[in-house]
Each structure stands twice: as C-alpha cells, then as structure tokens.
Amino acid sequence: MFVAALLSAATASAQCTGDGVQLYPSPGGIVPTNMRLLLEGVGTARSPVLALVGKPLKLVASDHEVTLKVTKGWESTLGRAVIILKPSEPMQPDKRYTLRLGEVLPNVPILNGQPGAQPSWLSGKGPDTKAPKWVKRPAVSEGFVRRSPQGIARFVKLNLALREESPAFLVVKLSPRRLGISPQQYLLPVQSNTAYLGHEACGGAFALEDGRSYRARIEAFDAAGNLAPSTPPVDFEAPSAKGP
Incomplete structure (x- = not known):
C-alpha cells in the first residue's frame, strides 16, 4: 500500500498542469487573519500575472475590504512566475x-x-504569529522519472519534518555542483510534510538535468509569511532517464 501511494503521488506530480493560475493557500480553506496570498501564473498566464505587480487588488467580505499590495516573488525558467x-x-x-x-x-x-x-477563504479566529519549526533537517527520499508523449518529467521527493498548523511553503535556491551555472530559485508548496522538486514534461518549477548533482538551500515559511529558522542545505543527484 505504501509503494502504491508513492507511485500515485509521483504520477500526479508528473502530469502537465496546463495554462492558468494557482493560488496559495488554496481557495476554500480556513486561513489566519494575517494571511498573505501567493499567485502563480503557469504557461500563458505567466505574463498577465507578472503584469499585476504594482496594481492594487482587494479581498472583499460582505462588510469589509482589505487592499492587497502586489509585489514580485519568484520566476521559473520553465514558464512559471x-x-x-x-x-x-x-x-x-x-x-x-x-x-x-x-x-x-x-x-x-x-x-x-x-x-x-x-x-475565497474563511478567516480564522486571529493572526498566525508563530514561525514554523524544523523537527529535523529536510532530506531527499527518492527520485523518479516519467516518460510521456510530451517528454520527460523528473522530480525528487523532499521529506520535511516541519511543525506548522497553517499551510507551509518553501523557497528553494537550487545550484548545480559545478561552477559557472546560475542557480534557480522558486516556490514549492508543502503537502503532508512533502514537496516535489523538479519539472513536468511540459514545464514546471525547476529544471533538473539527467544525473547532475545539486545543492538545495531551503527556506520555509507559513501562510502569514513567518520564516522558519535556517536549515542546512540538501545535496542530491537528479534521477536519470537512462534505462539499463
């Protein structure tokens, strides 16, 4: 059953997301009253999302409005922002x-x-003022490659022992263990103390080269933007698509 669950999660991560936007925390949930939102543009929605920087947006309730200041976050080399x-x-x-x-x-x-x-979101009883805490350092537990007619999806699974009640997120700065190549930096949502770092066949958050060694510097924060203490970097090798 455990192996089947891993394969199911890996297959879901490898599927192409499509063009559009994603919001974090995900719509529909209960959030702290000091929540900040992360808006991701995928594919053709990337440029329209970036064009919102500097423009005022609003969260609207029946008898209250909150103005949102829009600032730039992170950009992926694979068509996301x-x-x-x-x-x-x-x-x-x-x-x-x-x-x-x-x-x-x-x-x-x-x-x-x-x-x-x-x-929309339902506001909770009050603000979130406690930062997430690492119970133990993050680690890569496995890597996987999936082939499809669109190309190759390649991910590694990050196991995260993070103590946090509200939704949590990572910003990862990913550097190849070779000089002269620029690092990548982007957002990863956390689900059930797990995050998947890599790319789908038709885009994604991080470009991983076949078998290359990487170092990931991980910063964790919650829905209110509270930062977790720093944690040591994680070294890993990207999974290879080469068969036996």
Missing part, C-alpha cells in the same frame, strides 16, 4: 473573503479552485 499579495491590514475573524481575480485576469482558469467561482 509567482507574485506576492500582501494585505494592508488583517482580515476580520470568521468572515468569508473573496479575491475578485476575474476583474483583472478575465478568462484565465484557476487551476486549484472551483470551476466558475471566484476564489
């Missing part, structure tokens, strides 16, 4: 807030939201 939406004030507790994304990104699908609905 993330911007940060920082609230000017906390949300009020126990209210549903909607981000009117369709007004600024019309006809752009939300890949991790409800079809046809504007993304």
